[in-house]
Amino acid sequence: MNAAAGSLRGGELAEAMVTEAPTGAAASRASIVDVAQRAGVSVATVSRALRDMPNVSKATRDRVLRAAQELQYAASPLASGLVTGRVRSVGVVLPYAGRWFFAEVIRGIEEALRDHGYDLVLHVVSDAQRRADFFESLPVRRRVDAILVVALPLEDHERDILRGLGLPLAAVAEPIKGLHGEFVDNDATARLAVQHLVNLGHTRIASIGGDLHGPERFSVPGLRTGGFRAAMAEAGLTVRPEWEVDGRFTAAGGELAMTALLSQKGGRPTGVFCQSDEMAFGALKALRRSGLRVPEDVSLVGVDDHELSDVFDVTTIAQPVVAQGAAAARWVVSRLERTADPDAPDDEVCLHPVRLVLRGSTGPAPTEH
Incomplete structure (x- = not known):
């Protein structure tokens, strides 16, 4: 030697x-x-x-x-x-990878991690079996320095398993008790969308959202539906239960939901709050197929500011999707590099601002419907 x-x-x-x-x-x-x-x-x-x-x-x-x-x-x-003691990799656990929202969050995470010399390790738990296998075998053990959970509600025992790894943990889009979080205020987001329709004179307003009683227990559909109901109540308007329809947060689901709304007895809504832009795209297709004009007959407002929202001329509540992923990535890196405030709580929640983007899918309520 x-x-x-x-x-x-x-x-x-x-x-x-x-x-x-x-x-x-x-x-x-x-x-x-x-x-x-x-x-x-x-x-x-x-x-x-x-x-x-x-x-x-x-x-x-x-x-x-x-x-x-x-x-x-x-x-x-x-x-x-x-x-x-580090491998300079961060694990990202999420239920889907191909959908627009998740792809945009991943883009924000990857860009922020790359800036700090870290790699991204993706784990998609898209069904019950994959999810069970992940938490049973924990493939992230010894392979990552931190974990980000994207729009995935965790059972208590799943959260405890991850916390038992002793790694920095953060959540994006879906609040998880005890974890640092990067979100938007979904209640306020829905209120802003509904208030826009109310300001235009609409009183017959429907909501196309997600399943409120499904086994996955995502919080976003419930929070946005709660905001919809609260805004309607504050405006002195009645919420018709049959006008709260599950659109599965997809364009195809939005098309089916809008078709169902138009098929009901007792008249149709003049304003529709779609809890995602992708559902608004599907609803727009159903309206045009039915010969109805947007916004002269029915106004639509979505959420996200999807890259195609401008193409389809959809009014929306824009949320900074990429920024949420990037902020979560920077937070775990600050913990790993010991640049974070040591007195800052690990379960701090950071709310990102939303804004109304006016386009051609909303207009004054029709005088006849």
Whole structure:
């Protein structure tokens, strides 16, 4: 063993022994010991300099970085994990991956993690069996440094399992007791949408939302329906139970729900609050197929500000979807890098602002219907 390696201890020895599989011949021979010899410092100093740790002068750090660059040295993720106790990956657990909302949240998470040198490990628990397998086997164990739960309501025992890992945990879109959260105020979101219709003179207002009694127990449909009912009550308007329809938060579901509303006896609504833009797209299709004009006969307002909302000219309540994912990612990174306020609670809830975006799908209530 040469002199540079003689002072290795613990994780430093691990980092010296394991190097990333490089592309060049020079890089394939380079190790942290070689970098230490080239820079004229100890392996421990190289390790601290490459991890940008304190107690290394700028001149020494520059010399180490220059030596590492000349040797095309790259510390392996495994070795870095042995040294730091981290693998620089964050797990993301969610029920769907292909739907627009989830894809946008993932985009925000991935961009924020990449900015801080972390990778994303995705786990989609799209049915009961996959969900049970995930919480039974915990594939994230030893593979990630933190976990983000996206729009997935957890049972108490599932939450306890994740908390038992001792990792930073955060939730996006779906509140989870005891976890840091990044959300919008769904009650206020619904109130803003309904108030817009009320301000336009609509009194016959329906809601297309989600299943309030399903086994998955998502909170968003209930919160938005609660906001719808509260806004109607404040305006002195009656909520007709048959005008609260499940649209399954999909375009196809929105089309079926709007068709059902138009098929009921006792007249049709003149204003419809769609709890997602995708359901509004489907409702718009059903209205046009029925020969009804938007907004002259029926006004529609959605939620999200989907990228196609402008194309379909849908008035909506915009929420910052990408920003919620990015904020959650930055929060767990701040915990991992110890840059967060140590006195800040781990279960803090951060509410993101929403705003009304006026487009052509809403207008004054018709005088006859």
